[in-house]
Amino acid sequence: MTEALDGAFKPKSVAIVGASRSPGKIGYEILRNLKEYGYKGKIYPVNPAAEEILGIKCYHRISEVTGNIDLAIISIPAKFVPEVIDQLGEKGTKVAVVISSGFSEVGNRELEEDLVRRAKRAGIRIIGPNVFGVLYSPSRLNATFGPRDVRPGNIAFITQSGALGIALMGWTVTEKIGLSAVVSVGNKADVDDSDLLSWFRKDENTNVVLIYMEGVVDGRKFMQEARLTTKFKPVIVLKAGRSEKGMAAASSHTGSMAGSDVVYSASFKQAGILRADNLEMAFDWAVAFSALKIPKGKRVVIVTNGGGVGVMATDSCEAAGLEVFDPPERLKKEFKRFMPEFGSAKNPIDLTGMATHEEFRGALRTAIRDKIIDCIITLYCETAVSDPMKIAEAIKEVFDISSKPITVAMIGGEDVSKAIDFLKEHGVPVYPDTERAVSAMAALAKWSERRSTL
Known part of the structure; x- marks a missing residue:
């Protein structure tokens, strides 16, 4: 009928x-x-x-x-x-x-x-x-x-x-x-x-x-x-x-x-x-x-330029059932290429407030290539040393070639709002705070898990 x-x-x-x-x-x-x-x-x-x-x-x-x-x-x-x-x-x-x-x-x-x-x-x-x-x-x-x-x-x-x-x-x-x-x-x-x-x-x-x-x-x-x-x-x-x-x-x-x-x-x-x-x-x-990228598991890596939002996202991930795992040394070594000595490759991957679009692009490319990672949450806090639109363009570039899901949170002022609009226009799941980016990723992982049991 x-x-x-x-x-x-x-x-x-x-x-x-x-x-x-x-x-x-x-x-x-x-x-x-x-x-x-x-x-x-x-x-x-x-x-x-x-x-x-x-x-x-x-x-x-x-x-x-x-x-x-x-x-x-x-x-x-x-x-x-x-x-x-x-x-x-x-x-x-x-x-x-x-x-x-x-x-x-x-x-x-x-x-x-x-x-x-x-x-x-x-x-x-x-x-x-x-x-x-x-x-x-x-x-x-x-x-x-x-x-x-x-x-x-x-x-x-x-x-x-x-x-x-x-x-x-x-x-x-x-x-x-x-x-x-x-x-x-x-x-x-x-x-x-x-x-x-x-x-x-x-x-x-x-x-x-x-x-x-x-x-x-x-x-x-x-x-x-x-x-x-x-x-x-x-x-x-x-x-x-x-x-x-x-x-x-x-x-x-x-x-x-x-x-x-x-x-x-x-x-x-x-x-x-x-x-x-x-x-x-x-x-x-x-x-x-709607982005048509479904994770194979719950192992998430958080890529951020802010330690505080990284901690908040970690709490949210743990509460939502996502696994914020400790990367193996070989992977930490790869991530360290895109951060100063005082950065952290433990997960969250803290590129520090010095990160530009180049560091974000490099870290995200590393994340999408490694089979141990199921999904990626990207967090950006506006700083004077980075251009929000260039950050957004780098994220879109990696998102377009990734088979893994990526959700994004961008926090800041007017320039960040324009960058968010750019990502929305190109179909990238982007949100104005960490909680929503984590919640969306957790939903993807939950459906992937439930579908396998039906």
Whole structure:
């Protein structure tokens, strides 16, 4: 059944049922996003009172549309949606994204059940209701009323929260995080996280799946699909509703069936899912995975120009399960080539505050060549003797030729911020503090370990 979801992400035609002529209205913004993001398929705005919107011919009713409609985006009052589903069934529609609210999330379960019943009869998969749309960057499809300028990438983001999902779409742009897809699932009346995991598992444009969820519809089905997916691709879940009141809030928000948080955590671990504690952590991990470099083990080397941050990173690594090992003498000898006599090659590899981009480049090249090292954490503190941009360029140069994962923390002022932006632009997992760089590396190692046991 997941093949039907091709219609959601790779449609040849899209109808906007409830397209509007008024800027600021959902039906207008979705149509504008679809057009301006560069979708090349056929677009059919449906509005009984309009002849043209944004230069695109409008249709007064669905029956007037010539040809099939692969994907329908529905933004009309809830009570009219089931009838529209019947009409779409006659147009060969594969998927309908129901933007409209007013279903089970407000206690109107009968209307939602009628919607699903008619959709099944018509052979249509329903995403929603109560959603903000879908985006798939490889198809240049932005059928949402969120930001238009989402950066293409390889992270698929599934969200049960509409407002949060829209906000995070915009945030990923400013953070230079690329997305392959964004799917707002809302009430999950039909298509749920399990269906989407099955589809993204086979999607060559997606390398990591990140899910914000408040509850699951069918726990057994979800864990089965997650277990199959995590053998090939990491799945990161941010599960809200940990507390009793949080679970109650989740239930009233999307009508979710929330369960024991302890049960969720245990099930996630068994299925190979990585559970993040917060949004920052979830996206930090996703960015690290998007670089497609997975460690073979937990043996980490820390390369730094600051002793203090090296100590902090060591503490964080130990707490996160990474092994900050003592390098053999032959390796220490190699590292000592890139530091003054008062430097340290014990691990952390302290190049000292005198280090320039040349020393960083040499030490990192040494680290990626040695088989005893599984992964590398690079820490830079701004000094007067080093140029942050040159440091960033040296890190990128080594990162590009490394088969081992490298995460980076850069700490400093305005010049460091520019260097961080440079690394983000080139797909290097970089963070503004040591804790986040370590956390991201630990997630890579944890998934590598869990995958081997599935």
